[in-house]
Amino acid sequence: MSSQANAAVTSLWEGGRSPYAVNSKKFGMWLFVVSDALTFSALLMAYTYLRVSTPNWPTPFHFSPSIVFSSIMTFVLLSSSLTMVMGVHTMNHGNRKATVGWILATMAGGLAFVVLHLREWLNLINNEHITIFGNPMDVPLFGGTFFTLTGLHMTHVICGVIYLGIIAAGVGRGKFKAEDVEVSGLYWHFVDLVWMFIFPLVYLMSARI
């Protein structure tokens, strides 16, 4: 009986095929996601550490426009994850045309997020006078942590839009397999997930209600 169990385990980890049927591209993306997640957690740790050790951390985000704006951004980004799921789904069924459509919708969501976020940045810089090196609340670290965290995330969204653009163009011309679309989806969901940490920790916890 134990030899049977043994045989099952060996066949699972047999060379010449991939463990758990994960191919190397997907596995590589997972590893990248792990390392990138750690980069973000390092920044979030720095932010938390500095926030906790500063006695009067400011809470400058008014319900309107900052919280409203950031909530809409969150909604847009989450919806784009849904369209990405649809893209992967249609690609699995071999419907390349629909896949291109869904990926384009995802890219539109990402772009909308970036535009909204930039407007929110401009609002902070112009109306609240919060910049990366200083602010009226006299806690210069607030701007530094805020813009670094959201800026790095926005860079990831922009990279994601470009990545999806390349995938969409390829899928449209008959290149790429379902696997490749899924791998790009993995990245996109990860970027969304990071936002689901940044949104409460950076925005909601600094809301002025």
Added chain:
Amino acid sequence: MSAARATVAVVRSERAPLVDTLHEWVTTVDHKRLGILYIIYALLFLAFGGIEAIIIRIQLIRPHNTFVSPQVFNRMFTMHGTTMIFFAAMPLVFGFANYLVPLMIGARDTAFPRLNAFSFWLTAFGGLLLYFSFLGGNGLYGAGNAPDVGWFAYAPLTSRTFSPGHSTDFWILALLLSGIGSMGTAINIAATVLCMRCPGMTLGKMPLLAWLNFTMAGLVILSMSPLTAAQLMLLVDRYLGGHFFDVQAGGSAVLWMHFFWIFGHPEVYVLAIPAFAFASEIIPVFSRKPIFGYPVMVAATLAIGFISMSVWAHHMFTVGMTSAGNTFFVLSTMAIAVPTGIKIFNWLATIWGGKVQYRTPMLFCVAFLFQFLIAGLTGIMLAAAPFDWQLSGSYFVVAHFHYVIVGGILFTIFGAFYYWFPKMSGRMYNEALGKVHFWLFTAGFHLTFDFMHVPGVLGMPRRIYTYEPGRGWDIWNLVITIGVLFQAVATLVFLGNLLWSKLWGKVAGSDPWDGWTLEWSTASPPPAYNFPSLPEVRSRRPLWDLKHPEDPDWHYE
């Protein structure tokens, strides 16, 4: 005979012009060529770092020496540390991993050949950027050119106030670039090991080298990110007026220390675990016995990798942590000694009762066993917080980590060079020169680093550019510098041996060591596709099974 001559002549006439050859090498995505590129690049930087070490030691040869100015001295130890860790040791490790892992698991190439090339060139440009600072780093106010903030670059030394000009920026960008490159290579190695093994090569039948490099890749993936994040924050501080590490504005200098050492300690194991991998391949072959306790070796490696993630603050005992914090990091650091000790006993048990052949690779590995043991023992001494309070920042620490990195890691890397040189070049190295290299280098190593412990205990701080006579440090510093001379000559012998053997060495054949792992089953150097056909893999030593069908390993495993 004449037929052989004729084929040689044909090959000669078909040799591509130099430009084409160079173009092929620059655009290559072949894991073997990238491995060799990594190694050659690392040797270049090993020479740079060595020259900086020589300058440091000449300055310290006697008290009140004025060979270099204090400013230049600061640049030299910063560049020496940064170069040796990021641009000599890591590329060496990655180069061998790149070359060997696919060959040993029977794969055609790595999982992501193009990512592999991309990562190499990122690392290469990182190193060039760092050294470009000597030319382009001159900033305002007559500020210096090369980085001079020490290899761990503590805040606030790196702030704009204390580090005007661009030298620190070169340091940050060079490490960011090479860090992203390391990440790519690590992802590639991990994916290759898990996804590209040939039929029959189960995880339990992989050569230890593949297992250990897989662990190394995991450590890089987990530990590089905090450093990347810290470098990003430092860039924001320096260029955008942020205040992450600026205590005056509410930032935290200790934050940098934590992030740096969360990377910095696992980094030691990023280098040491591949060194263990070389020892685990070389010692069995030259003892003519299979490795003792394979599953325990794998488990000990994973344990080392796991524990090494939770010991970083032993570099920060003098910062003033709570006693609970101190206790945790003392205990976790000491815990690493257990799996490391298990490994040493396993290597000894492999040698025990074997028909030991003292060829050059084996000599280096035997010396490694002794030296790594001593390095580990001083490590346990320093892991005790009260002892560390006394000797942190002294030459005792410098002696300890050079014992680890030179006596442990570099020795096995030299062993790996001699062991796999026949495979990589198709030629045999010169055994006599190899032994000269070994004895000269070992003598120099012990002259330098054994005696370096003494001025440390006598209170000589690290990083001072000169010292007063009569403190009892003079004679030791003289001996240390003489040892460096031996090491420099030995390294020249080594490089000369490689060059000479590549050009005029005996043809090695595919299997000069009567080896057991898959890389010895293909031609030397291997063709671009690695294997025309693979032997059946049914045990950890597929070539033993092939050569001894009457008594194959899979009868026992």
